[in-house]
Structures are given as structure tokens and as C-alpha cells.
Amino acid sequence: MDVLYGLHPVEEALRAGSRKFDHVCVSRERQDHGAAQKLQRIVDLCRSEGVRLRFENREQLTRMAKTHAHQGVVAVVRERSFLTIEDLMAAPADGHPHLLLALDGVEDPQNLGALLRSADGAGVDGVLLPERRSAPLSAVAVKTSAGAAEHIRIARVVNLVRALEQLKEQNIWCVGLDERGTMSYDAYDWTTPSVVVLGREGEGLHDLVRKTCDHLVRIPMAGGVSSLNVSAAGAVVLYEAARQRRVGKPETAPLPGGVKKKKVKGLGAL
Structure with missing residues (x-):
């Protein structure tokens, strides 16, 4: 119990x-x-x-x-029953492109709860959690989520890399958040089927997970620190994805010299 x-x-x-x-x-x-x-x-x-x-x-x-x-x-x-990745790959009921969240080793239950709350608020279709190196869906996580954890669809997977490969086979693009990413998070076209991949507190994505991602995006930081807490960073990215899906992708931003950078999507578009 x-x-x-x-x-x-x-x-x-x-x-x-x-x-x-x-x-x-x-x-x-x-x-x-x-x-x-x-x-x-x-x-x-x-x-x-x-x-x-x-x-x-x-x-x-x-x-x-x-x-x-x-x-x-x-x-x-009773202990909660989790879904399978096949359940999450099923087409969303409202017909919109998939928006999923995958957590690569988030071990703090408060961060997990905060991310589940953001995922629910942003309209995420489902969350992938690895069976190992992941915070359990404990009372602390559920309390931090303010109950949102009870509404979000969650799948437990044995191997996150294999799960991401399965999503890619279904034309769902894997987008990792990494401070070494070459693209700003708001330059990606989130209106395409996508899974946001977030890494460990302080350590970021595991190497193999990072290599599996189709794109690596970053959140530009103007202050003295190089990154946000994982739950805050996840909220920023998920709500940008929700905004684009609600109002359409933004106009391309001009680069120095007046050249416009195209929105990118899909493997090899960098």
C-alpha cells in the first residue's frame, strides 16, 4: 500500500x-x-x-x-499502475501531434512533482520515467505536483535509450535540453511530434541519451549562472511548446547582418 x-x-x-x-x-x-x-x-x-x-x-x-x-x-x-511506451505512442485523442516528456535520471521527488505539474498544465500527452535512477512517484512527489500526478499519463521503461529509439521510429523527434545545445529552445518547431528529454540534477543528460536525441536545445542565460534547476527549465520549455501549439510557431528571428534563421525540425536539420 x-x-x-x-x-x-x-x-x-x-x-x-x-x-x-x-x-x-x-x-x-x-x-x-x-x-x-x-x-x-x-x-x-x-x-x-x-x-x-x-x-x-x-x-x-x-x-x-x-x-x-x-x-x-x-x-x-494501492500502488499505482503505470502505462507502457506503446500506450503513449498511440495517437492523442484530439488528433494533435504528440508532445511527450522523458526524464533521464531525475532523482529528487520534489523536482519530479514540479515537472509533472508543469507537464499537466502544458498539455503533455505522457511522461516516460526509467525504472532505475529515477525518483519514485512517492507521496512527496504527488504532493509537490499539487495532485497533477494523478491526471498525467506515466509510463515506466526499462531502457530510456531504447524507448527514445521506439519513439523515433514513430516519427516523434527527440529534443534534449542541454546547456551545450547549439539551438535556443524557442527556435525549435514544437508544432511537430516531439518528446522533451531532460537530464539529471546538476549532471544533465547521460552521454548515450544525449547522442540519441535528434536535437539539443538550450535556454540562453543572461546572468551569472549557466543553467536553471531542472524543474524550472522543464517548465520553460514545455510552456514554449504549448504556446507554439496554441498560437502557431513564431516568425523566424533575424541573425546579425539581417539574415533570417529558418525554423528547424527533424533529424539532420541543424
Whole structure:
């Protein structure tokens, strides 16, 4: 059994139907009116879905969640079932080109949660996580995602490089974010079927993953540091992709001397 805690994670798991609930524990004490209303909404959802309820004191909830950040609600749930890469390769229901996210060794659960929240907000079709060298989809990750992790489609893969190759065989371009990339992230044509590949905290992409990518893009940095935190960088790129898909790709930007650089897409277009 797994544990979820926090108002948003538990409510979104109930709404999404992505978990099988054993029971939900709710605090007997209500600290303020706003929290009481949110807790009552969870209680009502549990009753409408036939989920068992227990009312406990806050100390018991803290012991269950192993943190004081439970916000008065803890759920005991079955382990989440993950999809396969074949599930993610299926055509999106609305017919738009694929936009996927692949994480190459993101091990901090808070970074994972933040990335899942951004992926859900940007309309990503699915996320690929390697079975090894990856943060688990823990209560911390789900809490950080504010419950978005319960809505996003996630596949676990044994070999990320092989998974990327499978995507390429389906004409989905692999675009790695790397500070050594030669192209700015907003110069790529995100209206094409693409998977954004993000690397490890502080280390970036593994060499073989980097070589597998069709393109390497970077985020230009104007300050004294060379890169953003992986979750912040992922949000920047994903929302640029969402913007292009919503309003169309931007006009090509002029290079020095008045020469315009063409938007690029596809293997060998650099």
C-alpha cells in the first residue's frame, strides 16, 4: 500500500480515479474555515465514491504521513499502475501531434512533482520515467505536483535509450535540453511530434541519451549562472511548446547582418 497526503493530492486522486483507495483518514480538528470546507469536499467525495472514511487526531495523521504537511488528510491507496511506451505512442485523442516528456535520471521527488505539474498544465500527452535512477512517484512527489500526478499519463521503461529509439521510429523527434545545445529552445518547431528529454540534477543528460536525441536545445542565460534547476527549465520549455501549439510557431528571428534563421525540425536539420 502507498500513502497520499495533502488536500490537493487526495482530492485529485479521488476525481481522477487513477488509484484504488483502501481508506481515507481525515482530521477531527479543523484549523480554519477554508481548510474545513476543503476537507468536507473530500469527505463528500469519499462518500459518493464508496471510499471508507476514518476520523483521526492530527498526531495520528502525522505518524501515517511521516510529516506535518498532511493538511488534515491522509489516504491509504494501492500502488499505482503505470502505462507502457506503446500506450503513449498511440495517437492523442484530439488528433494533435504528440508532445511527450522523458526524464533521464531525475532523482529528487520534489523536482519530479514540479515537472509533472508543469507537464499537466502544458498539455503533455505522457511522461516516460526509467525504472532505475529515477525518483519514485512517492507521496512527496504527488504532493509537490499539487495532485497533477494523478491526471498525467506515466509510463515506466526499462531502457530510456531504447524507448527514445521506439519513439523515433514513430516519427516523434527527440529534443534534449542541454546547456551545450547549439539551438535556443524557442527556435525549435514544437508544432511537430516531439518528446522533451531532460537530464539529471546538476549532471544533465547521460552521454548515450544525449547522442540519441535528434536535437539539443538550450535556454540562453543572461546572468551569472549557466543553467536553471531542472524543474524550472522543464517548465520553460514545455510552456514554449504549448504556446507554439496554441498560437502557431513564431516568425523566424533575424541573425546579425539581417539574415533570417529558418525554423528547424527533424533529424539532420541543424
